[in-house]
Amino acid sequence: MDLNFFCKELPKIELHAHLNGSLSQATMLQLQRYYVDAGISDKTNTFLDEFQIGAGDTRNLSECFQVFSIAHSLTSTSEALVMATELTLQEFQEDGCCYIELRSTPRDTQYITKKQYIDSIIRAMEKPSINLSIISKLIISINRASQLQEVEEIADIAIERHKIHPDTVVGIELSGNPAVGNFGDFIPALNRARQSGLKVTLHCGEVCNPEEVLEMLNFKPERIGHGVCIHPKYGGTEETWIALCQSKIPVEVCLTSNVNTKITPDYESHHFKELIEAGLPVVLCTDDKGVFATSLSQEYRLCAESFGLTRIQVAKLSLDAAQYIFSEANIRELIIGKILKFMNDYAS
Numbered sequence: 576m577d578l579n580f581f582c583k584e585l586p587k588i589e590l591h592a593h594l595n596g597s598l599s600q601a602t603m604l605q606l607q608r609y610y611v612d613a614g615i616s617d618k619t620n621t622f623l624d625e626f627q628i629g630a631g632d633t634r635n636l637s638e639c640f641q642v643f644s645i646a647h648s649l650t651s652t653s654e655a656l657v658m659a660t661e662l663t664l665q666e667f668q669e670d671g672c673c674y675i676e677l678r679s680t681p682r683d684t685q686y687i688t689k690k691q692y693i694d695s696i697i698r699a700m701e702k703p704s705i706n707l708s709i710i711s712k713l714i715i716s717i718n719r720a721s722q723l724q725e726v727e728e729i730a731d732i733a734i735e736r737h738k739i740h741p742d743t744v745v746g747i748e749l750s751g752n753p754a755v756g757n758f759g760d761f762i763p764a765l766n767r768a769r770q771s772g773l774k775v776t777l778h779c780g781e782v783c784n785p786e787e788v789l790e791m792l793n794f795k796p797e798r799i800g801h802g803v804c805i806h807p808k809y810g811g812t813e814e815t816w817i818a819l820c821q822s823k824i825p826v827e828v829c830l831t832s833n834v835n836t837k838i839t840p841d842y843e844s845h846h847f848k849e850l851i852e853a854g855l856p857v858v859l860c861t862d863d864k865g866v867f868a869t870s871l872s873q874e875y876r877l878c879a880e881s882f883g884l885t886r887i888q889v890a891k892l893s894l895d896a897a898q899y900i901f902s903e904a905n906i907r908e909l910i911i912g913k914i915l916k917f918m919n920d921y922a923s
C-alpha cells in the first residue's frame with residue numbers, strides 16, 4: 576500500500592488543532608461568501624493569501640500570530656462559527672480522522688459574546704447540520720495575552736459549559752504567543768477548571784524558557800503541546816529534560832508547525848526522535864492545518880519518511896494516541912476497535 580494512502584486510510588486521532596488556525600482556504604472562501612450574502616462583511620476579502628505560512632516563509636513565530644486575525648474576522652457570528660466548525664470537522668473526517676479534540680479561544684465579537692461563541696461550536700459538534708461520523712470534543716483555550724479578569728471569565732465559562740455538556744467540553748488549555756505572559760498567573764484559573772473535572776493541556780517549550788517549562792511540568796498537565804525547548808539540544812536544560820522524562824506527560828507533536836515557524840530547522844532534526852528514544856508518549860497533531868497547509872495524514876507521512884518508520888510503527892502511533900484522549904473509557908475502546916480493525920485488515 577502506498578504510504579500516502581496508508582496514512583490517509585489509517586483511523587487517526589487529532590488532539591491539538593486550533594479551530595481558527597485549521598480553516599482551509601476552501602472553508603475561508605465559503606465563510607467569506609456567507610458574510611457577503613448576509614450583508615455583514617467588508618473586511619478580509621483580499622487577505623486570504625496572507626493566511627498561509629509555508630516552508631521558506633520569512634515570518635518569525637511572533638509574526639505568525641498576526642495571521643490569526645484574518646481567520647478571526649471570518650468567525651465573528653454564531654452562524655459563521657457553526658459553519659467553520661462543521662466544515663473543519665468534515666475535512667478532518669475526510670482525511671481519515673476518527674476522533675478530534677478541537678480547541679478554540681472564546682472571543683466577544685461585534686455580534687456575539689464569549690458564551691455564545693462556545694455554544695455555537697458545541698452546537699455544531701452535538702447537532703451538526705451535515706452528516707458527520709467523526710467523534711468531536713472541545714477544549715477551551717485561554718490566550719496568554721489575556722488580562723487576569725478575562726482568564727477567570729473564560730475559566731468560568733469552561734466550568735459552566737463542562738457541567739452542561741460533560742461529554743463535549745472535555746478540557747482547558749493555554750496558548751497564544753509564548754513570548755507574552757507568565758504561566759504562574761494562570762495557575763489559579765487552571766486549578767479551578769481542573770477541580771471541576773476538566774483536563775488540562777499547555778503549550779510548553781515553544782520558546783527557550785526553562786524556568787517556565789519546569790513550572791508547567793510541576794503543574795502536571797494531562798498533556799503538553801510542542802515541548803520543543805525541553806531537551807538540552809533544542810534550548811532546554813538537563814533539568815527540564817529529566818523532569819519531562821520522569822513526568823511521562825504525553826507530548827502533542829506538531830512537526831510542520833515547528834518547521835514552518837522555524838523553531839525546528841528541518842523535519843529530520845525534530846525532537847520527535849529524542850522523545851521516542853526516551854520512550855515518552857507522543858501524539859502526532861496538526862496545530863493549525865490551514866495556516867501551515869498540512870493535514871493529519873500528511874503529518875503521519877512526514878513522520879514516517881523523516882524517521883524511517885514501518886507501517887506498523889505508524890499505525891502504532893495512532894493506536895497509542897487513544898491512551899491520551901480526554902474522553903471517557905467507552906470512547907477510547909471505540910476508537911481502539913477502529914484502529915485495530917484497520918491494522919488487522921492491513922495485515923491480512
Ligand SMILES: CNc1ncnc2c1ncn2[C@@H]1O[C@H](COP(=O)(O)O)[C@@H](O)[C@H]1O
Nearest residue numbers: 593594595596643679680716718750751778
Ligand atoms: C503556532 N503555534 C501556536 N502557539 C501558540 N498558540 C497558538 C499557536 N497556533 C495557534 N495558537 C492559538 O490559537 C489561536 C487561533 O485559534 P482559535 O482562535 O483559538 O480558534 C491563536 O490566536 C493562538 O492563540
Ligand SMILES: [Zn+2]
Nearest residue numbers: 593750800862
Ligand atoms: Zn498550538
